[in-house]
Amino acid sequence: MSVYKRGYRRYSGPLTGRWARFLVLPRYAWRRLYQQRLVLLLTILAFIWPLLCAGFIYLTNHAELLQGLDRDFREFIQVDGRFFSIFMYVQAGFAVFLAALAGPGLIAPDLANNALPLYFSRPLTRWTYALARLTVLVGMLSIVTWIPGLILFGLQVGLAGGSWFRANWTLGAGMVAGFLMWLLVLSLVAMASSAYVRWKVVAAAVSLAFFFILSGIAEMIDNVLRVRWGHIIDPAWAVNQVWRALLGVEPIEGPGAAASAWALAAIVLLLVVVIERKLRPVEVVS
Amino acid sequence: MSPVVEIEDLKVKLGRREILHGITCRLGVSGTGKAVGLLGPNGAGKSTLILTLLGFLRASAGRARILGFDCAHGMGEARSRIGYMPENDAFIGDMTAVAFVRQMAELSGLPPEAALEKAHQVLFHVGLGEARYRELRTYSLGMKQMAKLAQAIVHGPELVVLDEPTNGLDPAARRRMLKLIAEMKNEQGMNVLVCSHLLRDIEQVCDEAVIMKDGAIVHHCNLEEERRSNRSFVELEVTGDDGGLRAALPEIGAEGVPEGLGRWRIVLPPGVEVDAIWRLAGRQNLLVRKLTHRRDTLEEIFLKAMGHIAHTPGEGAASGVAPNVTAS
Numbered sequence: 001m002s003v004y005k006r007g008y009r010r011y012s013g014p015l016t017g018r019w020a021r022f023l024v025l026p027r028y029a030w031r032r033l034y035q036q037r038l039v040l041l042l043t044i045l046a047f048i049w050p051l052l053c054a055g056f057i058y059l060t061n062h063a064e065l066l067q068g069l070d071r072d073f074r075e076f077i078q079v080d081g082r083f084f085s086i087f088m089y090v091q092a093g094f095a096v097f098l099a100a101l102a103g104p105g106l107i108a109p110d111l112a113n114n115a116l117p118l119y120f121s122r123p124l125t126r127w128t129y130a131l132a133r134l135t136v137l138v139g140m141l142s143i144v145t146w147i148p149g150l151i152l153f154g155l156q157v158g159l160a161g162g163s164w165f166r167a168n169w170t171l172g173a174g175m176v177a178g179f180l181m182w183l184l185v186l187s188l189v190a191m192a193s194s195a196y197v198r199w200k201v202v203a204a205a206v207s208l209a210f211f212f213i214l215s216g217i218a219e220m221i222d223n224v225l226r227v228r229w230g231h232i233i234d235p236a237w238a239v240n241q242v243w244r245a246l247l248g249v250e251p252i253e254g255p256g257a258a259a260s261a262w263a264l265a266a267i268v269l270l271l272v273v274v275i276e277r278k279l280r281p282v283e284v285v286s
Numbered sequence: 287m288s289p290v291v292e293i294e295d296l297k298v299k300l301g302r303r304e305i306l307h308g309i310t311c312r313l314g315v316s317g318t319g320k321a322v323g324l325l326g327p328n329g330a331g332k333s334t335l336i337l338t339l340l341g342f343l344r345a346s347a348g349r350a351r352i353l354g355f356d357c358a359h360g361m362g363e364a365r366s367r368i369g370y371m372p373e374n375d376a377f378i379g380d381m382t383a384v385a386f387v388r389q390m391a392e393l394s395g396l397p398p399e400a401a402l403e404k405a406h407q408v409l410f411h412v413g414l415g416e417a418r419y420r421e422l423r424t425y426s427l428g429m430k431q432m433a434k435l436a437q438a439i440v441h442g443p444e445l446v447v448l449d450e451p452t453n454g455l456d457p458a459a460r461r462r463m464l465k466l467i468a469e470m471k472n473e474q475g476m477n478v479l480v481c482s483h484l485l486r487d488i489e490q491v492c493d494e495a496v497i498m499k500d501g502a503i504v505h506h507c508n509l510e511e512e513r514r515s516n517r518s519f520v521e522l523e524v525t526g527d528d529g530g531l532r533a534a535l536p537e538i539g540a541e542g543v544p545e546g547l548g549r550w551r552i553v554l555p556p557g558v559e560v561d562a563i564w565r566l567a568g569r570q571n572l573l574v575r576k577l578t579h580r581r582d583t584l585e586e587i588f589l590k591a592m593g594h595i596a597h598t599p600g601e602g603a604a605s606g607v608a609p610n611v612t613a614s
Contacts, residue, residue, distance in 0.1 A: 008407045008411035009442075010442030010475070011391075013400055014397070016397055024392040028385075028389050109378060114375055114377075118376050118377075121340055121368065122366070122390065123363070123393075125362070280342075281340075282342050
């Protein structure tokens with residue numbers, strides 16, 4: 001029977017579980033995100049560098065193809081911590097732009113259209129809503145960051161053998177942990193800016209400006225005060241320092257990895273406070 | 287059977303200002319398919335009470351329970367059994383109506399296929415069937431109201447909370463909205479909590495009414511009983527000497543209040559039809575210029591609750607005291 005002939009009857013069937021409900025928001029958001037051509041294009045572009053890196057790994061593991069090359073150069077092109085750190089810088093850049101492009105579209109329209117009371121009148125708390133939105137961003141950015149990174153790591157293990165894995169497994173773990181840390185910062189920045197600004201375009205600009213402005217301020221502090229600790233407020237610099245420690249690469253001059261990790265934690269906390277204050281079903285003006 | 291809403295000495299503050307001042311009441315009976323109206327002028331605290339019941343605002347003192355669940359804690363389970371239609375625009379602009387309602391149904395716990403089916407059904411039910419694939423931002427105000435109603439009932443809740451459901455609707459859309467609300471309780475067995483400042487809306491669909499003023503409940507009445515027990519009201523305007531009318535009205539079991547210049551408010555007891563007034567006026571040699579016959583009582587009750595009149599005519603009849611109307 002056609003729907004319009006059937007008439008409305010109350011639903012009395014079984015209900016889904018908590019996790020299925022939690023995943024409703026990410027499912028709908030991912031579907032809408034990948035309907036945007038720019039997001040799709042940037043995601044595809046983000047796979048170019050991992051493909052080149054895969055080619056590099058294949059090359060370094062086939063010594064016969066490198067016979068004609070200089071010995072120093074052959075020693076230089078190794079799959080080690082430096083290789084993965086370069087891979088991470090490039091992918092992290094793509095992640096910044098993807099987060100700025102996709103993040104504001106997740107919360108700003110809900111706030112602008114007063115949709116939060118509709119969500120929160122259902123079995124969904126503010127924290128699960130925020131976590132669902134975070135899942136959308138972290139999930140989307142994972143596709144261009146740690147997932148291809150892990151595939152590259154797997155490719156290297158496959159080509160170089162078990163001995164390479166036993167000697168370098170920390171690279172894989174460090175890469176995944178480092179990327180997840182960066183994705184958390186990026187996602188929270190995108191969410192906080194869209195919760196604060198409510199207008200998608202401006203929120204995207206704010207979320208990009210956040211990194212550039214903090215980087216500029218850090219540079220200014222270092223130059224004006226003639227110190228090196230100013231960079232600790234620059235999240236990109238701080239995460240780079242942490243990555244270097246995780247991948248066993250020589251650190252940059254300035255505050256150490258532990259101090260940088262604490263600085264990142266403080267930024268994350270600040271962003272969580274902003275989101276917590278803004279994601280409310282009703283706004284009370286005192 | 288437990289009440290739908292149970293409130294004990296509830297106080298709510300917004301900022302430093304206390305909006306609800308120690309409200310206590312029990313509204314509705316769970317599972318009976320009745321409608322309760324929250325009535326009051328703007329700023330009376332109706333929406334604040336609803337937001338507190340939904341767990342959006344915290345009580346500064348007292349306790350509120352909805353469907354037996356504490357509103358401050360443990361609303362997770364209750365929320366899957368409640369549908370809420372907010373007063374203001376609330377939607378996701380770049381979604382089609384069917385996607386929006388389906389998403390809301392899934393968030394309430396319906397499996398995806400069932401949610402899609404129910405979304406289509408409910409959109410046809412509220413009259414948006416033909417427009418269900420249009421983006422919500424292209425909807426008119428009336429259509430948005432209907433879409434809000436659709437998302438509130440798509441999961442078949444036990445209780446539907448409607449905050450000013452007829453706001454901004456033209457007369458035809460308003461009639462349709464009220465008909466849908468009546469169907470929700472009569473045919474679907476849902477309990478409905480309607481918040482409105484429009485007497486007629488509450489009168490038309492509700493079985494129980496709570497009148498609020500300045501953050502307190504000033505009157506709580508069972509409209510069903512009022513309708514069942516008495517009385518219809520007649521507003522009469524006559525020319526001629528109406529001095530004997532007051533004495534003549536008890537002959538037919540009626541009670542009347544003169545309002546001057548030949549105008550009367552008359553309460554007819556059950557079983558007495560309006561023809562009796564015509565005959566009585568004829569016997570008194572009065573020329574009837576206007577006769578309005580109504581079956582509602584809420585306007586009088588509301589005016590009394592707001593302090594605009596001292597008594598309702600019905601009260602006077604019940605107590606045996608001649609009622610006085612003191613217009614303010």
